[in-house]
Amino acid sequence: MEKLLFATLEEQRLRRRWRTFVRLAWLAFFIFLVWALTSRGSVGTDKLAPHTAVVEIKGEIDSGNESSAEFVIAAAKAAFEDPSAQGVVLLINSPGGSPVQAGIINDELRRLKAKHKKPLYAVVEESCASAAYYIAVSADRIFVDKASIVGSIGVLMEGWGFTGLMEKIGVERRLLTAGENKGFLDPFSPQTERHRLHAQQMLDVVHKQFIEVVKTGRGKRLKADMPELFSGLFWTGQQAVELGLADQIGNLDFVAREVVKAEELVDYTRHENIGQKLAKRFGAAIGEGAVKALRATQPLR
Structure with a gap:
């Protein structure tokens, strides 16, 4: 009985030590994660010198x-x-x-x-x-x-058009919109002249802005x-x-x-540090799951 009692006490002591170790390990991990997320990285050279x-x-x-x-x-x-x-x-x-x-x-x-x-x-x-x-x-x-x-x-705006391919393989595009231009630049719908002109006007405006910036700078x-x-x-x-x-x-x-x-x-x-990259990937995974859930219940966009 005495041996059994001492063995039980020793086992309980080992369990407490293990729990303490695990808690300290988690604490150290979270401290590192907080540091990694908040640290932007310091300049390695002495900035006091010119x-x-x-x-x-x-x-x-x-x-x-x-x-x-x-x-x-x-x-x-x-x-x-x-x-x-x-x-x-x-x-x-x-x-x-x-x-x-x-x-x-x-x-x-x-x-x-x-x-x-x-x-x-x-x-x-x-x-x-x-x-x-x-x-x-x-x-x-x-x-x-x-x-x-x-x-x-x-400036460029790129995309694809699959209307000819869809006709050949017998696929019908069913697109419902509220707003006559909501399907603007949809790759599975024919491009209208009106939409093409609108897109070209947008590109021309941004191109003009680019040119003005270059002329101002140079x-x-x-x-x-x-x-x-x-x-x-x-x-x-x-x-x-x-x-x-x-x-x-x-x-x-x-x-x-x-x-x-x-x-x-x-x-x-x-630079993005390790903590930021991990957090971004974790957040992206959660966000992707949320988006999939929303799309499953709300097909409109």
Whole structure:
């Protein structure tokens, strides 16, 4: 009986220790998760020394990416507000993206330049096209590699049409709408001339906005006698310099050393951390389930 009693007490003690360990492990996990969600990442270099501030714009410019207005503007604000930053450089490698996100970034960069009286430069790596160039023209000067891809000043709206295929395989499209234009650009319905003209007018308006932003940013440096400049074509970096789309051949180190006169580079780019990515995926999974439930009960949209 004595041995049984001691064994029971030992088992209970081990269970308490295990429960304590599990609770501490969960506590540590939640502390890490809170830190990961709230931490934006600190700059690794001593910001008290004079330096060149770098903000990267890479990949597609979209509200769901790291090159969104939210991330780029937050990084730019930190860079402009740091008194030790002698200049700010946008390090760009992007094929473009959302004109809305690009417009928000362009407006805010111009405001920050005027407020802090600090130079802003753009350095292009592989590509700076479409919405990326929309952002780049906010800079005082644009530097490119001779083989960079620059330009694509245009707007597009893409989609598919499956009406011919549906007729061949005998599929009937049944679309009910409240509002005669609610099925606008539906890929399974024939495109009407009225809808095509409306879409083209929208594109023309956004294209005109793009052109005005480029002309404001580049001014007399553009070769105004070239109608192809705003046609959506793109050029090499060397050609871009000749056309006035860019100012000079040069990379990041060259700009920091020779233009900003501060060789030390400090990266202010904001990145999604692990906690944010996990939270986004978890939220997306919940949201997807909610959307499916809503669509199952509410077919109208």
